[in-house]
Amino acid sequence: MRAPYGLNILDNCLTCSVREEHLFCNLSVHAGQRLNEIKSTAVYPKGAMLFIEGQQPRGVFVLCAGKAKLSTSSREGKTIITKLSEAGDVLGLNAVVSNRPYEVTAEMMEPGQANFIPRESLLQFLREHGEVAVRVAEQLSRNYYTAYEEIRTLGLATSPSEKFAKLLLSWSSKNAQNDGSMQVKLTLTHEEIAEIIGTTRETVSRLFSEFKKRQLLQLKGSTLLIRNRPALEKIVQS
Amino acid sequence: MRAPYGLNILDNCLTCSVREEHLFCNLSVHAGQRLNEIKSTAVYPKGAMLFIEGQQPRGVFVLCAGKAKLSTSSREGKTIITKLSEAGDVLGLNAVVSNRPYEVTAEMMEPGQANFIPRESLLQFLREHGEVAVRVAEQLSRNYYTAYEEIRTLGLATSPSEKFAKLLLSWSSKNAQNDGSMQVKLTLTHEEIAEIIGTTRETVSRLFSEFKKRQLLQLKGSTLLIRNRPALEKIVQS
DNA sequence: AAGGGTCAGTGACCGCAATCACAACTAAAA
DNA sequence: TTTTAGTTGTGATTGCGGTCACTGACCCTT
Numbered sequence: 001m002r003a004p005y006g007l008n009i010l011d012n013c014l015t016c017s018v019r020e021e022h023l024f025c026n027l028s029v030h031a032g033q034r035l036n037e038i039k040s041t042a043v044y045p046k047g048a049m050l051f052i053e054g055q056q057p058r059g060v061f062v063l064c065a066g067k068a069k070l071s072t073s074s075r076e077g078k079t080i081i082t083k084l085s086e087a088g089d090v091l092g093l094n095a096v097v098s099n100r101p102y103e104v105t106a107e108m109m110e111p112g113q114a115n116f117i118p119r120e121s122l123l124q125f126l127r128e129h130g131e132v133a134v135r136v137a138e139q140l141s142r143n144y145y146t147a148y149e150e151i152r153t154l155g156l157a158t159s160p161s162e163k164f165a166k167l168l169l170s171w172s173s174k175n176a177q178n179d180g181s182m183q184v185k186l187t188l189t190h191e192e193i194a195e196i197i198g199t200t201r202e203t204v205s206r207l208f209s210e211f212k213k214r215q216l217l218q219l220k221g222s223t224l225l226i227r228n229r230p231a232l233e234k235i236v237q238s
Numbered sequence: 239m240r241a242p243y244g245l246n247i248l249d250n251c252l253t254c255s256v257r258e259e260h261l262f263c264n265l266s267v268h269a270g271q272r273l274n275e276i277k278s279t280a281v282y283p284k285g286a287m288l289f290i291e292g293q294q295p296r297g298v299f300v301l302c303a304g305k306a307k308l309s310t311s312s313r314e315g316k317t318i319i320t321k322l323s324e325a326g327d328v329l330g331l332n333a334v335v336s337n338r339p340y341e342v343t344a345e346m347m348e349p350g351q352a353n354f355i356p357r358e359s360l361l362q363f364l365r366e367h368g369e370v371a372v373r374v375a376e377q378l379s380r381n382y383y384t385a386y387e388e389i390r391t392l393g394l395a396t397s398p399s400e401k402f403a404k405l406l407l408s409w410s411s412k413n414a415q416n417d418g419s420m421q422v423k424l425t426l427t428h429e430e431i432a433e434i435i436g437t438t439r440e441t442v443s444r445l446f447s448e449f450k451k452r453q454l455l456q457l458k459g460s461t462l463l464i465r466n467r468p469a470l471e472k473i474v475q476s
Numbered sequence: 477a478a479g480g481g482t483c484a485g486t487g488a489c490c491g492c493a494a495t496c497a498c499a500a501c502t503a504a505a506a
Numbered sequence: 507t508t509t510t511a512g513t514t515g516t517g518a519t520t521g522c523g524g525t526c527a528c529t530g531a532c533c534c535t536t
Binding site for chain 1: 492493494495
């Protein structure tokens, strides 16, 4: 079966491999079946908005394929990206649980697929399955810690170079190689990186130049190669 | 009964007036009794640390009297205050629920009193009382929204004056008067205000001077009088 | 009254990053 | 191909706010 945007629709993208620890993984058979009944799958093009900051919460989205960025904007148009989400992540959970407007905008960064679970169905489901409700609480707590990390980055780091180094390290730790250096596929524009670390596009551009000159990183096409991790760590806490 | 620090010890400061909506308010009789058994009350002097960032979570503190400030610091000593807590607030909940280190330091800003509930007792209590567990989830969600507001302030507001104006407004909205102007008791030092809005003591001092000159506020002793709320709102979104 | 401590106000200096402006480059569309 | 839109590199300029330094006000202790 062939879907638009060159994606293969997955029959049931809630299915998880055994090792995964996502919110809806490893449920009881009964809970899994019920979940399948209340979810609906859809395919989204690049740029699609799953939901927008300020909207009343309709439900949660479980990302199956593709990446999404979560962001908030001020009235004057300044935007910060607070999180990059990947397959397995649950989006909009806080808003749904607390019945407040979505606090962020979720936009697909590439074509992808997501399961949608309407608010009322989910809440009913949680009432029926206490085991899952506990998982939700844990997920909320994890979200809180992520937010707190963000606060520390924005509030404690002084210079853009410090935040940039921190970002690079967070990327490289996810893709650690066995040898010293490590590489990441760079899918973000300078503009987007700027929105993550709270600076301007030009500054990001200059930071890349500077870090290249200082042998901290290297670019081969869109592949980012971290050359000197210890030096980056030193910049972070300088 | 007379306690040190000029405080009267409250027999049971978990008791709430009917209107209050705190975490442990309006519980069932049974739950309330159980809670009383596992809590212990203590009195703290100004400057006392209830817990420190990075410590393993021992339990939660329910503030009964006095104010506390929650803060995080970087290794180099820079500090940001993320929240000012008052009577009724529950401190350390996230760390206890998720069993991660306290993410903040909680310091008494004035002499006060708090109930301590050990981690294991609380978790057991929550398992026994599903009703309360739900309340906890809601509280966690509220904490998350507070954190998100902080992110917006730090990430989207550009100038210190913007953040300062935002802070003043958040104070004045809590103490709105029927006439146009509104007043607040100012208990924070310039240094502390600086740590809230992420700038330096000197800048805060200059902001006070500037805002006084522009007729936005006025100081009578330690009483802060907001003179021109609309103008402040304009600064926030400028 | 004298001393030490914290806190507040203000001037001088200066460095960093935002802003503006423009050119070079890439990649997909016509 | 040519066009067009989006992205990136870099120079010049400038202003804001951090840093340093010092003074004065206030409070508490001795």
